[in-house]
Every structure is written in C-alpha cells, then in structure tokens.
Amino acid sequence: MKIVKQIVFTLFALMFLNAGLNKFFNYMPVPKLTPEQMEAFGAFMKIKWLMPLLATMETTGSILVIIPKTRALGALVLFPIMTGILLHHFTMDPSGLPMVLPLAAVLLWIILDNRKKYALLLQ
Incomplete structure (x- = not known):
C-alpha cells in the first residue's frame, strides 16, 4: 500500500508541477474559453503578480508533496489552489469536473493521511 500511495501522490504532484511550469513557460495550448472565462x-x-505567484505556489507545493517528509506542508500549500480550481469548475466550467474531482480526492487523502502533523495547528 505504501508504494501505491507514493505513486498516486507523485502523479498528483506531477500534475501540479506541470501546471505551474506551464504558467512560466507557456508550452501547452490553451483550450477555447467562454466569454465569462475570458473575462x-x-x-x-x-494583476501582474498573480500568475507568477500561482505558478510558484503550484511548483513549490508539488515538489513538497513528492518528498514524503514535507508532504503535509505541500498539501497545505496546494489546498487553496485546489479550492479555487474546484470553485472555477463548479461555477464556470462543469465539463472539467471529471478531471478535477479525483485530484481533489487525492489532496484530501494526503491531508487525512497527515492529520497527526496538523494537530498542533488546530489546538
């Protein structure tokens, strides 16, 4: 189970690493956007600083998730990003939910797997 967990968490992190690096280097094509999404x-x-910040946080969080010792911190870094992605897909682009919901489930799994490390934050 430990190997399966590491593989799933690494694949999850690689998705965010790819997304973060794409914001820096623009190597993936952008799908056709609706007028609401364009706006x-x-x-x-x-907001000139927003995309570089988002890219930095996605890249940093994904690298932290790949390393088991820092996985709990990486999940905290990626949590607000995943929340924004979920809200976007629930409100503007429901067609992306089949891709996003499994990613959200993996992030929730990472958080639940590391819940003991978060105990001090909740006291």
Missing part, C-alpha cells in the same frame, strides 16, 4: 482570465492578467 476572468483577463482580470487575472491585469
């Missing part, structure tokens, strides 16, 4: 994306682009 939201335009607002993100007006």
Whole structure:
C-alpha cells in the first residue's frame, strides 16, 4: 500500500508541477474559453503578480508533496489552489469536473493521511 500511495501522490504532484511550469513557460495550448472565462482570465492578467505567484505556489507545493517528509506542508500549500480550481469548475466550467474531482480526492487523502502533523495547528 505504501508504494501505491507514493505513486498516486507523485502523479498528483506531477500534475501540479506541470501546471505551474506551464504558467512560466507557456508550452501547452490553451483550450477555447467562454466569454465569462475570458473575462476572468483577463482580470487575472491585469494583476501582474498573480500568475507568477500561482505558478510558484503550484511548483513549490508539488515538489513538497513528492518528498514524503514535507508532504503535509505541500498539501497545505496546494489546498487553496485546489479550492479555487474546484470553485472555477463548479461555477464556470462543469465539463472539467471529471478531471478535477479525483485530484481533489487525492489532496484530501494526503491531508487525512497527515492529520497527526496538523494537530498542533488546530489546538
């Protein structure tokens, strides 16, 4: 089970690493966006520091998740990003939910797997 868990968590982290690096290097094509999505994306682009921050956090969080000792911290870094992704897909792009829901489930699994490490934060 430990090997399966490491493989699943690593694949999860590689998805976020790819997304973060794509924000820096723009090597993947952007799918056709709806007018609402274009408006939201335009607002993100007006805030010059937002995309580099998001890319940095995705990249850093994914690297932390790959390393078992820092996995709990990586999950905390990726949690707000995953929350934003889920909210986006629930409100603007429901067609992406089949891809996002398993990723959210893996993140929840990582958090539950490391719940003892979070105990001090909740006291």
